[in-house]
Amino acid sequence: MPFKSEAQRRLFHVKADKGEISAATVREWEHATENKGDLPMHVEKTAYAAGARHALHKLGFIDPEDLPAYLAKRRRRQLQHLYSLNSETGLPAGGLLGPENAHT
Numbered sequence: 001m002p003f004k005s006e007a008q009r010r011l012f013h014v015k016a017d018k019g020e021i022s023a024a025t026v027r028e029w030e031h032a033t034e035n036k037g038d039l040p041m042h043v044e045k046t047a048y049a050a051g052a053r054h055a056l057h058k059l060g061f062i063d064p065e066d067l068p069a070y071l072a073k074r075r076r077r078q079l080q081h082l083y084s085l086n087s088e089t090g091l092p093a094g095g096l097l098g099p100e101n102a103h104t
Contacts, residue, residue: 009033
């Protein structure tokens with residue numbers, strides 16, 4: 001699969017250096033990418049994302065500019081719920097939390 005932006009390409013190289021993905025995967029993506037010099041720095045937002053923001057705003061759920069903060073806050077609430085389940089039952093919460101990440 002080819003890279004879509006220079007930022008994505010840089011991210012893959014950093015992850016490969018950290019060992020999060022294999023160097024073979026990076027080479028495969030590099031090989032599939034044509035015109036490496038013509039990659040945009042960042043990819044434009046998709047029509048779907050713009051449409052979703054507009055729909056949420058039209059329905060009065062959220063201001064489109066606040067969507068990233070809203071989604072981050074929602075994710076934090078989900079994780080807090082998982083932490084509470086983990087502490088109440090003593091069981092791993094869906095395999096997402098190990099002892100090193102458990103909320104105390």
